[in-house]
Amino acid sequence: METTDSLQAVPDSTVLRVEDLVKDFPVRSKTSASRSRDVLRALDGVSLEVNPGETLGVVGESGCGKSTLARIVLRLERATSGDVYFRGKNLTTMPSRQLVDLRRYIQMVFQDPFASLDPRMTIGEIVREPLEIHKGLVPTGSEHEKSIELLELVGLRRADAERHPHQFSGGQRQRIGIARALASEPELVICDEPVSALDVSVQAQILNLLQRLQDELGVSYVFIAHDLSVVRQIADRVAVMYMGKIVETGLVDQVYENPLHPYTQSLLAAVPASPGRQRRFAGLGRLEGEVPSPINPPSGCRFRTRCWKATQKCADEVPGLSAREHDHPSACHYADPIVLAGEDSRR
Amino acid sequence: MIRGDVAPVVETEGLRDSVGEVVPLLSVSRLMVEFDTPFGALRAVNGVDFQIFEGETLAILGESGSGKSVCVQAVMGIIDSPPGNVDAEHIRYQGKELQGLSESEMRKIRGSEIAMVFQEPHAALDPAFTVGQQIGEVLRVHTGCTWGQAKRRARELMERVGIPSASTRLDDYPHEFSGGMCQRVMIAMALALDPRLLIADEPTTALDVTVQAQVLDLLESLKEETGMSLILITHDVGVAAEVAERALVMYAGQVVETGPTGELFTGPAHPYTLGLTDAIPHLEGRQDGLVPIKGAPPDPRNIPSGCPFHPRCSRAIEKCSTEVPVLHSVAEGRSSACHLAEEMFRGDH
Numbered sequence: 001m002e003t004t005d006s007l008q009a010v011p012d013s014t015v016l017r018v019e020d021l022v023k024d025f026p027v028r029s030k031t032s033a034s035r036s037r038d039v040l041r042a043l044d045g046v047s048l049e050v051n052p053g054e055t056l057g058v059v060g061e062s063g064c065g066k067s068t069l070a071r072i073v074l075r076l077e078r079a080t081s082g083d084v085y086f087r088g089k090n091l092t093t094m095p096s097r098q099l100v101d102l103r104r105y106i107q108m109v110f111q112d113p114f115a116s117l118d119p120r121m122t123i124g125e126i127v128r129e130p131l132e133i134h135k136g137l138v139p140t141g142s143e144h145e146k147s148i149e150l151l152e153l154v155g156l157r158r159a160d161a162e163r164h165p166h167q168f169s170g171g172q173r174q175r176i177g178i179a180r181a182l183a184s185e186p187e188l189v190i191c192d193e194p195v196s197a198l199d200v201s202v203q204a205q206i207l208n209l210l211q212r213l214q215d216e217l218g219v220s221y222v223f224i225a226h227d228l229s230v231v232r233q234i235a236d237r238v239a240v241m242y243m244g245k246i247v248e249t250g251l252v253d254q255v256y257e258n259p260l261h262p263y264t265q266s267l268l269a270a271v272p273a274s275p276g277r278q279r280r281f282a283g284l285g286r287l288e289g290e291v292p293s294p295i296n297p298p299s300g301c302r303f304r305t306r307c308w309k310a311t312q313k314c315a316d317e318v319p320g321l322s323a324r325e326h327d328h329p330s331a332c333h334y335a336d337p338i339v340l341a342g343e344d345s346r347r
Numbered sequence: 348m349i350r351g352d353v354a355p356v357v358e359t360e361g362l363r364d365s366v367g368e369v370v371p372l373l374s375v376s377r378l379m380v381e382f383d384t385p386f387g388a389l390r391a392v393n394g395v396d397f398q399i400f401e402g403e404t405l406a407i408l409g410e411s412g413s414g415k416s417v418c419v420q421a422v423m424g425i426i427d428s429p430p431g432n433v434d435a436e437h438i439r440y441q442g443k444e445l446q447g448l449s450e451s452e453m454r455k456i457r458g459s460e461i462a463m464v465f466q467e468p469h470a471a472l473d474p475a476f477t478v479g480q481q482i483g484e485v486l487r488v489h490t491g492c493t494w495g496q497a498k499r500r501a502r503e504l505m506e507r508v509g510i511p512s513a514s515t516r517l518d519d520y521p522h523e524f525s526g527g528m529c530q531r532v533m534i535a536m537a538l539a540l541d542p543r544l545l546i547a548d549e550p551t552t553a554l555d556v557t558v559q560a561q562v563l564d565l566l567e568s569l570k571e572e573t574g575m576s577l578i579l580i581t582h583d584v585g586v587a588a589e590v591a592e593r594a595l596v597m598y599a600g601q602v603v604e605t606g607p608t609g610e611l612f613t614g615p616a617h618p619y620t621l622g623l624t625d626a627i628p629h630l631e632g633r634q635d636g637l638v639p640i641k642g643a644p645p646d647p648r649n650i651p652s653g654c655p656f657h658p659r660c661s662r663a664i665e666k667c668s669t670e671v672p673v674l675h676s677v678a679e680g681r682s683s684a685c686h687l688a689e690e691m692f693r694g695d696h
Contacts, residue, residue, distance in 0.1 A: 169644075199411055201626050204625075204626035207637055227628075233634065274588075275588040287557045287560070
């Protein structure tokens, strides 16, 4: 891991670099009668990197901050503190005017293909719109041809350009969303739960499409999902989030084969097995309870209230994200691979 | 208890023993459900047969629009007519025909014999009443007990489904509960009258994976305690395989395959079931490209001729576009509605 203090010397080879991102949302206090405000810390010191042509999977349960992270990277939301660098340029401090030009390079694919396309526009118009906003991407007059090319790239037909979103199925709409995202030739596409609204038979089509487009175009993805199997299929590296923090990160195989953080271990153990296979870490038992309120999170390690390894140290000291003696970083004082023998499991 | 410890094969054999000549708890034959729409009749369920036996867990697996929810809504008699039209050769509960029962007779079946849990727990609860009032109301209406008795029983039920500090949470409103806790409230309500059959329609789809595991565990242990039967409607092959002994795979309003989950998903006898299992990514490792099913599920207003799956099927032959394949037995406990079922079944074994 490189040190983070040399702001100018951020290497350009990294597509996205997020440093110590914090996001607070003010919320009305529930307990006190006065108008005092509580703070919900949605992101608490998140750092990550995305390299060219790579897919970083971000997994976690609802409320862990993964979508807030996406919105801040796209600057749809302002960070409370911390920085987001795209190709070495700091997006968090960039004037809006400049940001518009840069947005060309960072695009997004949304979760709900039924809500993310304007029902009054034709497919051709939807895909053409980015080309009209970002002038100079294609020679004037050839926008239509380019939009057809994009539709064909994602597996739709030329004739589809004249049709409206309601005439398409969910999977096809997601293809349209992907074509639009790719129109401005982005280097980074943030995919926020892009297949979770789709039927399984169609989900595989979209995953394969995203994979093929990456191979052909060299685009990087941040792939946000709650489905751990989907992330294993598509990502090169993965970051596991819990209550606004990354608790474990590494190559997909490292994290899935050899999870070190108790939360990652429980998460993997909770997924039903593929037919004919045994559930992973079946002897681990169930993670009990629920995610505590983010307004008043536990001291120290935020997972300690549900953790079977927790000690006084976990309440006193926030564990840092570091590799310790292992091959990938995790944020646990007692990070260790699972040994499922005898009394080691928690029940 | 940990579910993964029980090998599915063992459960399957247990089921076969119990089948014998026993009358099924619920038996549905040639079920047909149509809805009138401004664009013509929409056939949501087209000739579905199924049975569930005492103490059994049956999964109904299908994608959106396959008719899996409409099937059980028809059984429960909660499809409004118009626009819905339900027709069946029979819908028998404990040997008794449910079709033609009056609304008040049906109301006695619903809740006390067959209860239901829905997908969106927050949408299924009334935001204006406390959960205690809502669970209590079920008891008051059906048993005529006093509010005090109802409230005491509601607390017991909430404890039974694992809601911490039930006696204080009784007076909380639905919005004060998380999704997982709301689903527990729904389950408590469904259990209030000790039903023999619980129908859970996508009960964990809106929940996070660790909470899903807790809720599935709860359903399983309640089933064990009470001996009730469970119909689990899901789109998730993994959930179906882990929880149910037997599964029914639906496509375009029809049952395309049925059998014990252990065999069904590892050796399917219908191309759609095979397609589903090939299309899902695995937690255990990355595959070199998933094998998707081409195209998309059909519009229920416009079901393809012959086998409804034929336009998406890689094995389709000429016959498939003209002749509707009937669901027929390919082995003990296994049925498939495919013209090539025998070949597929042999090929995979």
